[in-house]
Amino acid sequence: MSARRGGVSDSGPVAHFLFFRGRITPKAEEITRLRAAAERVANSYGLEIFDVQLRREPIGMVLRVVIDRPDLGRVETPAESVGIEDCQRVSQDLSALLDVEDEFGTDLGEKYTLEVSSPGLDRPLRHEADYRRFSGRLAKIVTREPIERQSAFAGRIKGVEDGAVMLEEGRKTHRVPLDRIKRANLDVEF
Numbered sequence: 001m002s003a004r005r006g007g008v009s010d011s012g013p014v015a016h017f018l019f020f021r022g023r024i025t026p027k028a029e030e031i032t033r034l035r036a037a038a039e040r041v042a043n044s045y046g047l048e049i050f051d052v053q054l055r056r057e058p059i060g061m062v063l064r065v066v067i068d069r070p071d072l073g074r075v076e077t078p079a080e081s082v083g084i085e086d087c088q089r090v091s092q093d094l095s096a097l098l099d100v101e102d103e104f105g106t107d108l109g110e111k112y113t114l115e116v117s118s119p120g121l122d123r124p125l126r127h128e129a130d131y132r133r134f135s136g137r138l139a140k141i142v143t144r145e146p147i148e149r150q151s152a153f154a155g156r157i158k159g160v161e162d163g164a165v166m167l168e169e170g171r172k173t174h175r176v177p178l179d180r181i182k183r184a185n186l187d188v189e190f
Contacts, residue, residue, distance in 0.1 A: 030054075038065045041093045046070070047086060050119050054112075061112035065094065066119055071133050082118035091116040125184040131157055131165050138187035141167060143180045150174075154187065 035052040042049050050068040054061065067082055067090050095114055125131060125139060134157055141153045153176060155169030164175040165184075 034063065037097055038067075038090075038094055041090050041097060042067050044093070045086065045089055047082065047090065050123075059113060062115060063112055064115045064117070065090070066117055068119055071129050087116045087118065121188045122185050125186065128160055128163075128178055131160050131178075134186060135159050138189050139167065139184055140187050141165065141176050141184040142182045143176060144182045145180060147174070147176060147180065 031052065031054060034054065035049060038052055039049050046069075047067045048070050049065065051064070051066040053064040055064070056062075067086060069080060069082060091114060094116065098114070125134065125141075131139075137157055138155070139157050143151045143153075145151065153167050153169065153174050155167040155174065158166040158168050158173065160166065160178070161175075163179070164177045165181070167174045167176055
């Protein structure tokens with residue numbers, strides 16, 4: 001594979017070099033600086049950062065950046081979601097930015113892989129605004145403790161009322177308090 005540092009080759013993404021001053025894992029402030037750089041790039045395309053992770057994996061260090069469209073205060077259609085072109089643009093620009101800026105402690109050192117993606121069709125739902133944004137879509141919710149002897153719910157999001165997600169499952173509507181949700185994600189629809 002012919003590759004150059006920080007570039008793109010014909011066979012796919014290229015590894016970069018990142019070294020955190022002799023440590024295996026980065027400090028919180030280093031992640032914060034990486035997030036800020038990613039936010040600058042994403043914002044230039046009208047996008048926002050959903051998540052940033054830097055982890056040691058079997059292939060080495062992986063910098064994973066998840067981009068999203070800003071919440072427009074209305075129900076989002078699947079056609080308005082982040083596309084491959086968005087990921088490619090952010091990946092190329094962030095790669096170039098990380099190559100030229102030395103504020104990240106990026107001395108010569110450990111190889112890492114940059115991955116830029118969208119939250120996906122089965123994206124996590126984290127905040128009340130997410131349930132409003134994806135009203136009408138199918139979702140799965142798991143609670144910290146049972147609600148009427150049930151802790152796993154699946155159905156169509158009908159909105160949020162008085163701090164509870166309204167989830168329609170067939171003819172029944174479940175009220176799932178936001179503060180009792182352990183995890184939730186959209187369910188894939190075709």
